[in-house]
Amino acid sequence: MYERAPEVESGALPWPAPSNNQGIETAMTTALRSSSRPRLASHVRLGMDRVRKQYMLLGPESVMLLNPTGASVLDLCDGRRTVGEIAEELRRRYDRVAEDEVTSFLGRLVTKRWVELDDD
Template sequence: MSNDLPWRPRVLPSAVLRHDRARGADVLLLPERVVVLHGSGRAVLDLCDGSRTVDEIAGLLSDGADAPHVRHELSSFLHRLRTEGCLR
């Protein structure tokens, strides 16, 4: 796969998204670690199935007027999770 193609983020196959009643929050469960999701984190990761680019996900999540801000925040969030080994 070429590095110049738009990134299509995908949650790792070994990860599980679920709601944790004890924490009262959605979580991303990975081997030996739990990532607690806040705000729209779950909605974002539900869209990270490898079929959509970051721009496409941002378009689905924004109302149009706020698209540049949503794109910036989304990109930052996804790259942080990628760096931590949660996304491909």
């Protein structure tokens, strides 16, 4: 069964604070720059379970549950917008959006190979 994503305060970002296990995560986040152009990997797609009203990132034999804010971040990852442009668009939609939090979230998805980067 699917585990429900934790509820978040309105306007809050959908991901937890970085863990103490920085290793690969830090290396991948460092490679993600404001000028990077993230896009969903070809083997994943953004979906919505209409019955549960739950956003999901679907991969081969795996599912990541998202809240609406996380889905908004990934919906903007089209390979054309930069991380900086994505953060700016999110600031128009939500309160308290920091580019470093967007970068951290996307960096974790890059580490898992769910998001790929096009760099200029």
